[in-house]
Amino acid sequence: MPIYKAPVEDVNFLLNDVFQIDRYDNLPGFSDASADVREAILSEAAKLSEEVLQPLNRVGDLEGCVRHDDGSVTTPKGFKEAFKQVVEGGWLGLSAPTEYGGQGLPITLSQTVTEFQCSANMAFSMYGGLTVGATAALLVHGNAEQKAMYVPKMVAGEWTGTMNLTEPQCGTDLGLLRTKAVKQADGSYKITGTKIFISAGEHDLASNIIHLVLARIEGAPAGIKGVSLFVVPKFLVNADGSPGARNGVTCGSIEHKMGIHGNSTCVMNYDSATGWLIGEENKGMQGMFVMMNEARLGVAVQGLAQSEVAYQNAAAYARDRLQGRALSGVKAPDKPADPIIVHPDVRRTLLSIRAFNEAARAMVVWTSLKSDLAHRSSDPKDRQDADDHLGLMTPVLKGFLTETGFANAVQAQQMYGGHGYIAEQGMEQFVRDARIAMIYEGANGIQALDLVGRKLPRDGGRAVMAFFGEVGAFAKENAGDEAMKPFVAPLSTALGHLQQATTWLMQNAMAKPDNAGAAATDYMHLFGLVTLGYMWAKMAKVVHGKIAATGPTDYLSTKLVTGRFFMERVLPATTTHLARIQSGSATIMELAAEAF
Incomplete structure (x- = not known):
């Protein structure tokens, strides 16, 4: 049976030593998350994930969710009791505003908890994750009445939330959606249409489900400019806040899918369901993007998890x-064969995955801190810089972490040989579950196009120039440190590759847009590798300082070896990505469509 142990020590190293989270005590909520409080939260989150959620992962995969004739859905055995523990522990409200019943703690802390839960049971964690995202959209774009009616119960976990975008004829191109909204005399709307791929669309974990739905008001402009956002509860809400009459929204079926079987991915039918406009008419994407950006960071964490x-x-x-004997001679003479960990290629595979995991975790913490700054800082400049960072890094995180995370799950499965292909070992479930993260919340090809087409040129390239400046300054500052050379020299080379690629795109993409499209995915991966290299260099700097101050430990020594491996064996891939980018789009676009 699979195992899982939450990486609490690694998270503490990042929070306490690398990013020194206590420096942000001037921000709301940070002073409440003192070191001892963080330790207690992470310890309890680890316990919940390891002891409650992880044992249900295979149960959820085998049982899946069941739709009944009345349209109701039953989640796998144990999910309801586990969700009750999540609710009672206040986990959904960890970083939610205190005025709505949340604990107001940093988003940075809640994202680390999200990783634990996703690793333990990705399908289960989505019920809460979607609720947090829907809550965020309501907090930003909902009116006072909507916030008062829905947010406290969603923060408490009494009610859950969803996002309803996709329809059979439209996924990425939401301008094609057909779900319609007809305004009523009382200011409400009647919503009619069909949505597909709706995660957690129907279930038995909460007494109400609050759907956020994109629809087109009668007479609205065509395309994306005519899309509005509505809140459509499963049960209409009574004056006292309790669930009332059943609304006209039902689960038509559960999708039969490759993985995340424990999450109810539904076809949702809206038949004159009552909904209320969130924000302004025809400005629905503004509200949905709040939720989607939350979701994209969450999906990036799923790739890591x-x-x-x-x-x-x-x-x-x-x-x-x-299995077999070591190439350099017998290592276990008392046994019929050596453990496969003695083989260099096995170690190469494992170190490749581990080196990614530790730097990707740092990247998530770094970006989560920027999210906290963007939402909580009183300094306009700090908020702007943080928002720039989030805009730039969100597609990199979502695309690069999920793509590499899936590849790593496949490589981890490979370690088992034929046993990895057998369901009882659990490895094939990790592969199947990881696969969806590359697709939903904006397929990775779209993330790459967003990065190249929108995020790079935004505000005259302000965000990417700030990134170049920060990484370049770090490399220059540490160039003379002999101990840091194994990290700084490769980082500087990789940064140079990224800068060359960016310059090439600036010179070649405007006149010939296909060059941008052809380069996008390689550019996203190049950007991701450089960012992980920067994370490793920052971690190495801290490790050297700690060793100088208190001496080496197994944890610190292992950290340095893993980081050096990344710099030597993983980061050089930036050379290949640069070469592909600079080859342009000619051969990609040369063939006629009929030739494929």
């Missing part, structure tokens, strides 16, 4: 599995 749990199981297997 599946990579982490797959790695832990592969490493444990490699230490125990006896």
